[in-house]
Amino acid sequence: MPQAFDLVVIGAGPGGYVAAIRAAQLGFKTACIDNFKNAAGKPSLGGTCLNVGCIPSKALLESSENYERVQHKFAAHGITVKDASIDVPTMIARKQKIVDQFTGGIAGLFRKNKVTSLHGTGAFKAAAAEGYTIEVTTDGKAEEIQAKHVIVATGSVPRALPMAPFDNELILDNAGALSLKQTPKRLGVIGAGVIGLEMGSVWRRLGAEVTVLEALPGFLQAADEAVAKEALKIFTKELGLAIRTGVTVQSIEKGKKSVTVAYAVDGKDERAEFDRLIVAVGRVPNTQGLNADAVGLKLDARGFIEVDGDCRTSLANVYAIGDVVRGPMLAHKAMEEAVAVAERLAGQAPHVNLDNVPWVIYTSPEIAWVGRTEQSLRDAGVKYRAGQFPFLANGRARALGEPAGFVKMLADADTDRILGVHIIGPFASELISEAVVAMEFGASSEDIARIVHAHPSLSEAMHEAALAVDKRTLHI
Ligand code: FAD
Numbered sequence: 415m416p417q418a419f420d421l422v423v424i425g426a427g428p429g430g431y432v433a434a435i436r437a438a439q440l441g442f443k444t445a446c447i448d449n450f451k452n453a454a455g456k457p458s459l460g461g462t463c464l465n466v467g468c469i470p471s472k473a474l475l476e477s478s479e480n481y482e483r484v485q486h487k488f489a490a491h492g493i494t495v496k497d498a499s500i501d502v503p504t505m506i507a508r509k510q511k512i513v514d515q516f517t518g519g520i521a522g523l524f525r526k527n528k529v530t531s532l533h534g535t536g537a538f539k540a541a542a543a544e545g546y547t548i549e550v551t552t553d554g555k556a557e558e559i560q561a562k563h564v565i566v567a568t569g570s571v572p573r574a575l576p577m578a579p580f581d582n583e584l585i586l587d588n589a590g591a592l593s594l595k596q597t598p599k600r601l602g603v604i605g606a607g608v609i610g611l612e613m614g615s616v617w618r619r620l621g622a623e624v625t626v627l628e629a630l631p632g633f634l635q636a637a638d639e640a641v642a643k644e645a646l647k648i649f650t651k652e653l654g655l656a657i658r659t660g661v662t663v664q665s666i667e668k669g670k671k672s673v674t675v676a677y678a679v680d681g682k683d684e685r686a687e688f689d690r691l692i693v694a695v696g697r698v699p700n701t702q703g704l705n706a707d708a709v710g711l712k713l714d715a716r717g718f719i720e721v722d723g724d725c726r727t728s729l730a731n732v733y734a735i736g737d738v739v740r741g742p743m744l745a746h747k748a749m750e751e752a753v754a755v756a757e758r759l760a761g762q763a764p765h766v767n768l769d770n771v772p773w774v775i776y777t778s779p780e781i782a783w784v785g786r787t788e789q790s791l792r793d794a795g796v797k798y799r800a801g802q803f804p805f806l807a808n809g810r811a812r813a814l815g816e817p818a819g820f821v822k823m824l825a826d827a828d829t830d831r832i833l834g835v836h837i838i839g840p841f842a843s844e845l846i847s848e849a850v851v852a853m854e855f856g857a858s859s860e861d862i863a864r865i866v867h868a869h870p871s872l873s874e875a876m877h878e879a880a881l882a883v884d885k886r887t888l889h890i
């Protein structure tokens with residue numbers, strides 16, 4: 415008899431592992447299937463986020479930022495460091511140690527919560543009134559398990575350009591970009607999105623000449639226009655990234671040790687030769703290997719699993735969450751959907767508000783936002799008031815030596831309800847939480863303006879931005 419579970423989760427990224435843990439806490443007999451193997455060929459839980467995404471990228475950003483500080487920022491404090499150098503293999507080993515600790519931690523959490531962890535590829539085999547037969551294939555060997563409910567959390571994979579398949583030697587995806595053994599002299603990046611900017615920053619700070627080629631005419635168009643403008647200025651003038659927008663990549667040719675990209679920009683044909691090329695042009699939902707057709711699991715036109723607002727798929731008792739469904743491809747979005755689905759299975763009535771999902775880009779300075787951008791409000795004809803406060807006038811930011819950037823708040827002109835908050839500056843990733851809480855509680859800019867904020871703290875910039883909405887800042 416195949417093993418039978420109340421719930422089988424396919425995928426153990428932040429969506430899948432969190433769903434499995436929460437369901438087990440709620441009393442479901444739960445199994446979680448995952449097929450990720452790390453560079454050492456070992457099964458490693460945690461999906462893209464823990465293995466080749468959020469966590470390793472932040473580890474490298476921190477290492478490279480430290481190197482930048484030693485070289486360029488310590489002198490102002492009177493600290494002299496002679497002959498600073500970076501040992502890339504040590505930096506990569508530190509990153510891998512952090513990854514291994516966290517991925518091993520998930521295995522521990524599964525044991526603690528009595529989640530059955532199965533390594534292999536999970537595929538739908540058959541559907542019947544009592545549930546689904548799921549086939550788990552590991553190294554060519556298949557076994558079957560039974561599931562009353564299924565949560566699909568198979569995530570996403572990098573989109574390759576047809577002319578430049580990834581080899582992770584010269585043409586790198588996210589995994590390759592996070593594992594370089596030495597700093598390339600000339601690094602090309604196709605796509606000025608989140609990965610392009612984060613990875614471009616890492617290798618630029620370590621000494622690479624970095625050229626970023628972006629197809630869209632504008633820079634960082636998903637962000638608020640004022641933030642994008644400030645970011646472009648800092649990334650090009652201070653960090654030294656060469657960012658070209660409005661680029662049409664025409665061909666990518668691999669040589670023995672380099673890659674040549676031919677592209678058109680501003681009506682001219684150009685060519686550039688790189689020692690390594692990162693292609694970061696977005697990610698696509700990963701439904702390969704699921705055998706979705708066998709049971710009639712519906713995908714939309716872009717290949718995402720079709721779901722309703724509660725993550726229900728076209729099949730009874732089958733849910734899908736995270737990167738494999740609509741909405742932002744962010745770990746925290748996947749985790750919240752995971753908890754909500756597990757609780758819904760247990761008869762509770764949870765809710766995830768996709769309108770208030772914060773975005774963070776971990777460049778230096780960091781960029782974070784929640785809610786509507788100024789351009790989207792203007793385009794929609796919404797009447798709003800905007801308040802902005804620069805970190806230059808914030809004591810804590812000056813003491814940190816991080817005076818670049820600002821907080822910008824947008825509030826409804828009639829009701830004063832906060833519609834969006836945009837930050838570029840130090841610890842924007844942490845500061846944005848206040849805005850998320852405020853917006854979830856339907857706060858007005860005046861609510862923030864009347865809350866006591868610690869002094870001196872970066873959060874005072876949020877306070878002042880709220881005061882600025884009503885044109886009554888105190889410190890500029
Ligand atoms: P995934 O994490 O992709 O996990 C899916 C898992 O399912 C994988 O382990 C996969 O191998 C497995 N799988 C797939 N198919 C099957 C199958 N048929 N059977 C068994 N297993 C299967 N997001 C943030 O919020 N913050 C960040 O700072 C951030 N940084 C990032 C940096 C990089 C370089 C990248 C690439 C992404 C980053 N992201 C970040 C995005 C984040 O990683 C994803 O949004 C998140 O991992 C999605 O979680 P998920 O559970 O949906 O899927």
Ligand code: NAD
Pocket residue numbers: 575604605606607608609610612627628629630661663694695696697742743744773774775776
């Ligand atoms: P992205 O969507 O952020 O950026 C891709 C960029 O590539 C876009 O600007 C797009 O216009 C450009 N592009 C597309 N085709 C192109 C082409 N042919 N030539 C030149 N440019 C082209 O995607 P990404 O950077 O690959 O990251 C994927 C996703 O992973 C992100 O959207 C995000 O959801 C997630 N992620 C999040 C974080 C974070 O939260 N800090 C970090 C990394 C990744």
